[in-house]
Amino acid sequence: MHREIVITEDGSNTLYIPELNEHYHSIHGAIQESTHIFIKAGIEYYGQNNIRILEAGFGTGLNAFLALLEARESQRKVMFHTFEKYPLTPQEIGCMNYTDYFDPADTLLFQQLHDAPWGEDVPITSYFTIHKHKADFEEVNFHEYFDIVFFDAFAPDVQPRLWSESMLTKFYTALKPEGILTTYCVKGTVKQALRKVGFNLKRLPGPPGKREMLRAVK
Numbered sequence: 001m002h003r004e005i006v007i008t009e010d011g012s013n014t015l016y017i018p019e020l021n022e023h024y025h026s027i028h029g030a031i032q033e034s035t036h037i038f039i040k041a042g043i044e045y046y047g048q049n050n051i052r053i054l055e056a057g058f059g060t061g062l063n064a065f066l067a068l069l070e071a072r073e074s075q076r077k078v079m080f081h082t083f084e085k086y087p088l089t090p091q092e093i094g095c096m097n098y099t100d101y102f103d104p105a106d107t108l109l110f111q112q113l114h115d116a117p118w119g120e121d122v123p124i125t126s127y128f129t130i131h132k133h134k135a136d137f138e139e140v141n142f143h144e145y146f147d148i149v150f151f152d153a154f155a156p157d158v159q160p161r162l163w164s165e166s167m168l169t170k171f172y173t174a175l176k177p178e179g180i181l182t183t184y185c186v187k188g189t190v191k192q193a194l195r196k197v198g199f200n201l202k203r204l205p206g207p208p209g210k211r212e213m214l215r216a217v218k
């Protein structure tokens, strides 16, 4: 899959797939968007000291990196499972500029997330362990195990199958009761599907450049 590097409005970069006309993050700011939707409306809202997160998909590793920094800052233990079918190349990883926005001493942590082998628990810090699944979201098969789902798939117009009721049911089943799923997508058909599989929805203000986002509660 051909991917191009694009600078977003907050200066952090993202990837663009011309074939799909799809970006990995908001062009209004990649770090800004991830922080708003997944860290603040996800982890900080949930607010417990020992949490398990399921991400779809790993991509640039930005969400994982921000979650790792948040875990250290708030001294909460995070077990982070993430699925990815089309991993970045080492060259693409090397072009991501996210660590420029944080303490230079943390640069190595971003690389360690990418270097972590697939298919096993890999402790990165004393607060954050990652388990990367090199697999299709189809293979998500957990039962009431996770506190939070970061639902960060490509948009439903591009990959409708990933937002279907059968796929969303997998993520619903993977969550514990009261667990939450956060996503940037507020499309009507997605809201309908989320409600149908059992979620209660809360529309929240979106990150800059986007009016709304969704938090779905089991």
Ligand SMILES: C[S@@+](CC[C@H](N)C(=O)[O-])C[C@H]1O[C@@H](n2cnc3c(N)ncnc32)[C@H](O)[C@@H]1O
Residues within 6 Å of the ligand: 023, 024, 025, 034, 056, 057, 058, 059, 060, 061, 062, 063, 064, 083, 084, 085, 086, 087, 135, 136, 137, 138, 152, 153, 154, 155, 159, 162
């Ligand atoms: C919108 S991007 C977000 C990536 C990531 N969260 C980040 O911060 O860079 C969607 C990701 O889902 C991955 N993906 C798309 N279809 C997939 C599938 N069927 N199974 C697993 N991963 C998939 C893509 O390769 C991409 O990395």
